[in-house]
Amino acid sequence: MRIPLSCRVVGVVVSLLFTYCGRLSAGVIDNHVDQLGADCQLPDALVQEIKGYQPIVNKIVGRIVDGEFAGKTWDSLAELVDTFGARLAGSEQLEKAIDWAVGKLKEDGLENVHTEEAQVPHWVRGYENAQLVAPFKKNLPLLGLGYTVGTPRGGIIADVIAVESFKEFEKLAPEQVKGKIVVFVPKWEGYGKTVVYRSKGASVAARKGAVASLIRSVTPFSIGSPHTGMQSYDDDVKKIPTACITVEDAEMILRKYRKGETLTIHLEMEDRNMEPVMSRNTIGELVGTTYTNTSVVVVSGHLDSWDVGVGAMDDGGGALISWKALTFLKAMGLRPRRTIRAILWTGEEFGLLGGKAYKEAHMENEKKEFNFFFESDIGTFEPKGLDFSGNKEAECIFREVVKLMSPLNATEFQTPTDGGPDVTHWTSRGFPGASLINKNEKYFWFHHSNGDSMAVEDPKNLDKCAALWAAAAYVVADLSVAMPKDVTDPISHLDL
């Protein structure tokens, strides 16, 4: 996952978006006050109707976690990442993975399998090398950030300015910064709060004449691995090369700099931006018995990844449980009243671009078309429950749905939430949605690094996540009532 653009829109006070940013800021997922829902006034018949789904939930969980589907989600995820590796937006590997997914969704019996186009950037990582050349020689493992430009041929050799915060940097005069490599070494204060240094470090540094910007990797724990991720240049600054270095090296540089030492770095980056290319969201359905193609329940994760590691965690797992939830329901002969639609987003890492294109293509009838949005993009470790975004009435219904997840010991309920980065295109405007709460305390250890591999994914936990996904989507899609919503139209300056 990446931080939504909205978290970087300073000064726009939109409580829902800022709630999301704030939650990320404090850690992976904060423990929110769990309002007990005591003020819910659902009709007793509806409460009883939802409770009536318990046997079917039990059956779904039993078959996926302990039955014939056990281990299948991990196997398919391993096949995806072992066959195609990382799936960077704009890469041939991503498009091949999409072709493969289309074939597999069809093989699994999903219906209306197709793709829908979304334009994505084509940024390419080239040779990257950084060396501390004075006061002693040390290789500095690094990863260039999304959209970064490269260095001139032969690289840049420059002295370092190291700061812990933008506030500290503000105090520096442009003549102190000009021609320097600025190293930002923010303390880890949760992803949402810390990631602004990665997102905006280059622009902030360039504004005072820096020639490059290096940032402490955005992670609470490190074993000498750099982490990549998105950044965006402000329109009015010179584009300078920017990369994340390891926590260890960043902290050492800051310590040395503060002692008054002169540090010199040789930075070589051959990263470059090519022409944008067309990619695709991958879609498959379990068509409803009653409300065909209206009031769709979306289950989703993104198929693209960063180009390091293999994107098993971010977001192979989320994509796979979304796809397999439908596969398993279909194989069990369970077809709800509403259509469940699995969407494997493209271009998420470069700005939620698959979701954006999908939103625009479906905007005209969106209120009619969409009932509920599930997204999993914060790990598929052991599931704990679901968090929710939507109006009070929908919340009360969804609270009852989450209670059904007791066989998985996953009845935690949190609200508000944005429902996940890609679906903020809808949930930020009042559509109801939910995302997976899971034991993802180590998520950012691996996030956007070479550590994002199958080693992070546990077959049993993937089964549990898939079971939760299938069961929750099935119940929401089958209820006698549609999920209530108070939808606002897109507003241009908030438009994700």
Added chain:
Amino acid sequence: MRIPLSCRVVGVVVSLLFTYCGRLSAGVIDNHVDQLGADCQLPDALVQEIKGYQPIVNKIVGRIVDGEFAGKTWDSLAELVDTFGARLAGSEQLEKAIDWAVGKLKEDGLENVHTEEAQVPHWVRGYENAQLVAPFKKNLPLLGLGYTVGTPRGGIIADVIAVESFKEFEKLAPEQVKGKIVVFVPKWEGYGKTVVYRSKGASVAARKGAVASLIRSVTPFSIGSPHTGMQSYDDDVKKIPTACITVEDAEMILRKYRKGETLTIHLEMEDRNMEPVMSRNTIGELVGTTYTNTSVVVVSGHLDSWDVGVGAMDDGGGALISWKALTFLKAMGLRPRRTIRAILWTGEEFGLLGGKAYKEAHMENEKKEFNFFFESDIGTFEPKGLDFSGNKEAECIFREVVKLMSPLNATEFQTPTDGGPDVTHWTSRGFPGASLINKNEKYFWFHHSNGDSMAVEDPKNLDKCAALWAAAAYVVADLSVAMPKDVTDPISHLDL
């Protein structure tokens, strides 16, 4: 630390050495049956004498952990690694660090500060790059291993043979292996057992005509970081390039290979072996009041490191507590009857070479010269106690000494042990010695990787380790009796 050469001498049944190898095999440090020492028959007067040191131990602990020395060990370690970075044997950085250490030991008031020569190899890591080129492109982070040769110019492009074990590899015919890159993907079964793939993988692969060998990094946990370390070529095989890749990539390669896929790797390594150079062990003393320069108590760690990370953990911490133990005792005016000698070994990582040279130079009078050997080379996390190697009588005395460490909650006692890699030159022949038991469960996460940095070291834990070191060395050096020993002369084929 590295695995002693002895662990790789197959078929030489020397129980002490094999005990050490076996202990490493099972994890960082096994929990041994802690013989209660019920069969100890120390004279009551001696037991009472040792108990009498409790106030002085309390004072040492108080001053180092909570008094004016608190934090000093971390500060000096940070100064070492921040000033010189990694300290590979043969490098200018190591020799500069030795010069610095000599100056600092003198500044701290240590006595007889000097260096003693030890020849070390001069292996140089060059440009290293590995790419999976088929069936998809993936950068494979790697670290060449000690003494490895480079590839021919332009690198090697070859298909892969992947195996989990030497046993599996044995079944392959040379014609299957010839011209291939062999990837060894052993399961983690503790360091001692797993490291043989790193030590011997290249020779085993070369024997059947492989052109290179890649090994799963020797660690139980990974975030996409490769780990380096020693390897040695058998005399009768062709020297082929060899490196460790990440756990994640190794496991993926094995999975794909076992599915029958053809994997191709492009490997470029410009590593090379230069002429050996002269390095130095660094020595400083707190001269005893009574037995001057006979019956010396050695406290030691190694100053050299691998060339990745900065060697803060392996073994900056061990070297620093050995040096600072003397600094603090001296500053407290505590001078024992015997001399305590801090030795900061050189060339440990390339074959315990500093210890070897020191042993040879001091062999003539060694029985008279040395009383006891402390070594810390398995982390300086929170201390738990001391493990011991030596005869029964010495063991009984040392058990009583360890009981004094209760103010540090570090009274764990284990035996047998080798006392640490460098001092196996002596402890394997009957000299008594001890090494630090500490909460080093994560030691191999960082070992020989870019993660070996100050971030691993905690100031308070370093204080506690330094206090334990100072207190234990003081008591052993001050006792009315010398440590009993049954020393055997070096035997050539076991000679470390």
